[in-house]
Amino acid sequence: xxxxxxLNTALDITHTVPALTPHASHRVTDVxxxxxxxxxxxxxxxAALGHETVVTxxxxxxxxxxxxxxxxxxxxxxxxxxxxxxxxxTLAVVDTATGDTTQFNEPGPVVTPTEWAALLTTYQELLAGxxxxxxxxxxxxxxxxxxxxxxxxxxxxxxxxxxxxTSGEPLRRGIAARPDVVKPNADELAAxxxxxxxxxxxxxxxxxxxxxxxxxxxxxxxxxxxPDGSWRAxxxxxxxxxxxGAGDSAVAGLLSALVEGAPWxxxxxxxxxxxxxxxxxxxxxxxxxxxxxxxxxRVTVTEQAAAA
Amino acid sequence: xxxxxxLNTALDITHTVPALTPHASHRVTDVxxxxxxxxxxxxxxxAALGHETVVTxxxxxxxxxxxxxxxxxxxxxxxxxxxxxxxxxTLAVVDTATGDTTQFNEPGPVVTPTEWAALLTTYQELLAGxxxxxxxxxxxxxxxxxxxxxxxxxxxxxxxxxxxxTSGEPLRRGIAARPDVVKPNADELAAxxxxxxxxxxxxxxxxxxxxxxxxxxxxxxxxxxxPDGSWRAxxxxxxxxxxxGAGDSAVAGLLSALVEGAPWxxxxxxxxxxxxxxxxxxxxxxxxxxxxxxxxxRVTVTEQAAAA
Numbered sequence: 323x324x325x326x327x328x329l330n331t332a333l334d335i336t337h338t339v340p341a342l343t344p345h346a347s348h349r350v351t352d353v354x355x356x357x358x359x360x361x362x363x364x365x366x367x368x369a370a371l372g373h374e375t376v377v378t379x380x381x382x383x384x385x386x387x388x389x390x391x392x393x394x395x396x397x398x399x400x401x402x403x404x405x406x407x408x409x410x411x412t413l414a415v416v417d418t419a420t421g422d423t424t425q426f427n428e429p430g431p432v433v434t435p436t437e438w439a440a441l442l443t444t445y446q447e448l449l450a451g452x453x454x455x456x457x458x459x460x461x462x463x464x465x466x467x468x469x470x471x472x473x474x475x476x477x478x479x480x481x482x483x484x485x486x487x488t489s490g491e492p493l494r495r496g497i498a499a500r501p502d503v504v505k506p507n508a509d510e511l512a513a514x515x516x517x518x519x520x521x522x523x524x525x526x527x528x529x530x531x532x533x534x535x536x537x538x539x540x541x542x543x544x545x546x547x548x549p550d551g552s553w554r555a556x557x558x559x560x561x562x563x564x565x566x567g568a569g570d571s572a573v574a575g576l577l578s579a580l581v582e583g584a585p586w587x588x589x590x591x592x593x594x595x596x597x598x599x600x601x602x603x604x605x606x607x608x609x610x611x612x613x614x615x616x617x618x619x620r621v622t623v624t625e626q627a628a629a630a
Numbered sequence: 631x632x633x634x635x636x637l638n639t640a641l642d643i644t645h646t647v648p649a650l651t652p653h654a655s656h657r658v659t660d661v662x663x664x665x666x667x668x669x670x671x672x673x674x675x676x677a678a679l680g681h682e683t684v685v686t687x688x689x690x691x692x693x694x695x696x697x698x699x700x701x702x703x704x705x706x707x708x709x710x711x712x713x714x715x716x717x718x719x720t721l722a723v724v725d726t727a728t729g730d731t732t733q734f735n736e737p738g739p740v741v742t743p744t745e746w747a748a749l750l751t752t753y754q755e756l757l758a759g760x761x762x763x764x765x766x767x768x769x770x771x772x773x774x775x776x777x778x779x780x781x782x783x784x785x786x787x788x789x790x791x792x793x794x795x796t797s798g799e800p801l802r803r804g805i806a807a808r809p810d811v812v813k814p815n816a817d818e819l820a821a822x823x824x825x826x827x828x829x830x831x832x833x834x835x836x837x838x839x840x841x842x843x844x845x846x847x848x849x850x851x852x853x854x855x856x857p858d859g860s861w862r863a864x865x866x867x868x869x870x871x872x873x874x875g876a877g878d879s880a881v882a883g884l885l886s887a888l889v890e891g892a893p894w895x896x897x898x899x900x901x902x903x904x905x906x907x908x909x910x911x912x913x914x915x916x917x918x919x920x921x922x923x924x925x926x927x928r929v930t931v932t933e934q935a936a937a938a
Contacts, residue, residue: 429659
């Protein structure tokens, strides 16, 4: 099984409005809710690819209950740890006139030391049966900034490959604990390394401790610097659509191919095809399996020159 | 006791953001929740004025549960009827840079015929102990457009003075059932009568069946056409602030003075003072009791010439 950890889960709400006008009142024409947070998105895609998947992290309060009830019918095992605080909401307001989205993200609940200890116990138990683990997203208030570094070390001690997908100081600290893979996007990579030149920044990130760095560069695809070499995976053409969740689909592609024992070029091709199929899907964070199959044939993976 | 009816209750959520930028992602710096819907706002103000108050209407699903848990500590009796559908949310995004609010209102849950029948039973029982009733706000889906007319007729049959505060077709139908008071705002009055000339429109609205019409004209105060005469109630000065809930506070002022047996000028003075104190309060829909006391002394109520 593959384990995904989402410390700051969210109930993702989407409001559709005919047109967004600041400082006006809007009738919402459609309301959608789904369980959110990066690790839950990764788990959904892994399950769709046929992998047994378990999610842990925190959920609490009325929104946490709704999140768990929406998770229940999905082919993903819920091992979320309860909190007394209330799970945050994210609100995406979709403007049907332009197709653009305006996003409002609530802060998470304060996690107590007791709740963090309960998460560690659950995590340690789940690691025993995991073939890979993904640590995803922001930290809720109350959790120390070195939390991901701690989770990375525990995974490595258990011999489970660990991928870290976060940003800011939790990423900086987490990388130093030597995760197998980190998957920053261009902004996260620039914040970490100070460089906007992708290959230089990706190599710099790797020198900070990660065994492999896979940078997701939006329409430019993926750039990977690994112990086996460096590759760039590029989709066949620039596509238009909703990029929400594309990075999470890339993580699912990397992990699924990793546990199947595929070499790096195949892992990257799968990740790039899934990310592109997610951008093309009408609903945020979903992917079209047929388009994914087509894209998988047409993604170009090219080896990059060795570091100077 | 005074009864307020809110068929389309809401969980009112307020998100504070540093500045609203369409199509961007925002970190919400503060989240507030309160039980919402016009009748619940009216009830809160009535309770603050020392009146025993009961609320009915519908509540259901996880947001309905949160709404009821937020109502529980307030000095208002909860006689809401459960629905299988989920109570809607309203989201107000407050931009701290400008102080402006952008509002997103979800549609309500579909109310079934069985739930409507249960509401009628509860309403009829509560009318027996009520000294006045306020029927407030929009109708949720599934409720026939003549619902308020039905509730008005039942109140009149029970000998309970009834105030109707709604808009559109439910107002048009409700007025024809001869409520004691209707309280349209300028837009609702214009939609009903086709006239933006306040005195003409107010008189026209009264001819449609209401015994008294109290038009709330924002900073221009209130204009009332009643069986006892016509009055205008004007606050001492134009005030700046958040007008959310000012109309609901005016309804509470009218009803509380009515059950105390006060004559029309006093009812209108109280309503105008409460509405202005609500605009001045920092939190939407609250009012500052001290400012209310000051304003009560300084609102001007002047009799208007008889209809031509």
